[in-house]
Amino acid sequence: MCRGKNNSSLNPQQLLSDSAQCNAGPAAFWVLGFLLTHPEAMEAVKSEIRCLPSLQDTSLQRHPWNLLEAISTPVFDSVLSETLRLTAAVMIRREVVQDKILRMANGKEYHLRHGDRMCLFPFLSPQMDPQIHEEPE
Numbered sequence: 001m002c003r004g005k006n007n008s009s010l011n012p013q014q015l016l017s018d019s020a021q022c023n024a025g026p027a028a029f030w031v032l033g034f035l036l037t038h039p040e041a042m043e044a045v046k047s048e049i050r051c052l053p054s055l056q057d058t059s060l061q062r063h064p065w066n067l068l069e070a071i072s073t074p075v076f077d078s079v080l081s082e083t084l085r086l087t088a089a090v091m092i093r094r095e096v097v098q099d100k101i102l103r104m105a106n107g108k109e110y111h112l113r114h115g116d117r118m119c120l121f122p123f124l125s126p127q128m129d130p131q132i133h134e135e136p137e
Contacts, residue, residue: 092120
């Protein structure tokens with residue numbers, strides 16, 4: 001990002017680029033993590049990618065990736081969508097305003113001190129709601 005500049009001088013295209021990179025990294029991490037832990041899904045995605053017509057050409061001449069082929073990957077699209085559904089969620093940042101003991105359902109306790117900063121993850125989010133998705137996990 002543009003360090004040392006005030007917000008009014010930030011280039012909107014730079015902000016969009018930074019935003020895309022901030023989202024693409026975690027998405028790639030979680031998709032790769034899913035594929036590495038689910039060999040059958042990995043094989044299905046690899047098989048789909050190998051069957052793309054632009055990869056069938058065995059000549060040494062490079063052909064540009066055809067955008068229409070890139071959007072014709074239903075298996076990969078499904079893996080990406082499901083991975084994002086399970087992992088993408090809002091993180092809530094808060095500053096502790098008074099000392100507090102946070103007790104978890106499993107009995108574990110956390111001592112939060114005034115001035116501490118914390119990040120909360122609402123596990124029960126729309127992505128995990130069984131009324132929205134039949135099998136959320």
